[in-house]
Amino acid sequence: MPFLHRNDSPASISCTLTVLASADALYEFCQDPTHLAQSVAAAIDINIQDPSHLHWKIPAKDHGKILLEGDAELVEDVPAKVLTWRGDSALLEARLEFTPAPGDFGTEVRLSVHLDPGVHAAAKVAKTFSAAPEIAVSKVLRHIKSLVESGEMPTLAHNPDARKRRHTSEEARL
């Protein structure tokens, strides 16, 4: 379970999770911006400009309108220890730290996200992430963990049920 910590500043969210991989392997995985893009794809579109620069957009789930966007630059890169991206707008900073876990557990990964307080403060954030921002941050960590450990992220996409068909037929009746 990602352990979650809210700093005194309401705009900071920190979350940690243990991944069964070495710090070297995790650092290498997270350094690749395509993996980063995959880990956040459920909520954020990332356009990789070069390995150190990316542009991100958060579209609204229902109508596709861009709610937030900005640029981010890799500003700290310590092999097997830290990766930090710094942004110029709503996302002020995202930092990944890798610490060897005891025994055979692998590596503890901490993701700390600092948002513009004005963005974080309101319901806009809940709307932006379609969930509490803490859950959105922990989900990114879970996605990294799943990709590293199992090669894919668990998903319910195209999961069959009787709801959609029922709603469709109800709409047809209307």
Place this chain on the structure above:
Amino acid sequence: MRALCWNGVNDLRVETVPDPTIVNPHDVILRVTMSTTCGSDLHFIDGYIPTMREGDILGHEFMGEIVETGAAVKKVKVGDRVVVPSFICCCGCWYCKHNLFSLCDNTNPNAELQEPMLGYHTAGAYGASHAFGGYAGAHAQYVRVPHADQDCFKVPEGLRDEQVIFLSDAVPTGFMGADFCSIKPGDTVAVWGSGGVGLMAQQSARLLGAERVIAIDRFPERLQMASEKAGSETIDYSEVDSVVEALKDMTGGRGPDACIDELGMEAHGTGIGYAYDRVK
């Protein structure tokens, strides 16, 4: 396809739903040839387990034939006849590596929904509520099976579906109960319940070295099965004043070395204890 859908407490309907598709590279699509009712299905039907949604497909104890494979599937192929465990396991996380498959870290897409209830999430499971992952169940014509190379077990030629389907859930559940007992040669093991899972626990206890297995139930046909199929001695709890005293009497006053509860959530007790449970 057609599927058995949950629509509320005691409200099941066979409905037409979309066919499953390959979503992840390690998926296969299985044409279900047999899917059986587990005691756990009763928890959903009776409304004991929250986070079910109208239209969810039930079923987690099943087998079938692979009809489509994802790009990364290597060990199984189209046409293979396989039996599938109810929990979905990635076999890459710490828990899977330590044979704690039902705690798999990477197969429950709704882990954050489950953790406030249980403290830590379990693996995802088929047709077993959204807290347990929300995956469509197998009381359907087709089902998507993630991590198929790890989770599909090929069925040898010559075995009928009825002979192997219980490997999906009933055997592992019963075996786990016996495994928890750390059975040593010569032990006496008492098993409460002689339904499907109880019988598997009795057989497993015997396989793990128990010298005596004592089955406790009240249905004569179940006790007969326990005696004939598992070689168990039996106690009909409705015929004795005290099961504990009966067990002591059968074991020279020592009582059993290990006890296994295979009754299930809907089981009931007797006497004052039962009345107290009902009030609760």
